[in-house]
Amino acid sequence: MANIKSAKKRIQIIETKTLRNKMIKSKVKTLVKKVDAAVAASDKAAATAALTEAIAEIDKATAKGIFHKNTAARKVSRLTKAVNAIA
DSSP states (O other): OOOSSHHHHHHHHHHHHHHHHHHHHHHHHHHHHHHHHHHHHOOHHHHHHHHHHHHHHHHHHHHHHSOOHHHHHHHHHHHHHHHOOOO
C-alpha cells in the first residue's frame, strides 16, 4: 500500500479513470449487441439506426483513448459489413 500522499492521490485518480473506462466500454458492448441483434433479426432499418449510434460511441471512446484507433476501425468495419450483408 502506498505511504506517500501523492501516491495515495494517484491511486484514487486511477480508480476513477478505471471506472469511467469500464462504463464507456460497457456502453460500446451494449450498442454492438444491439446491432448484432438487429442483424440476426434481419431488420435493416433497426440495424442501420443501431449502427449509427454504435459508431458514434466507438469514435468517442477512441477520442478519449479507451480504444486504439485500429481497434475502433476494426469494430466499425465488422459492424458495417454485417449490416450491409442484410438483403
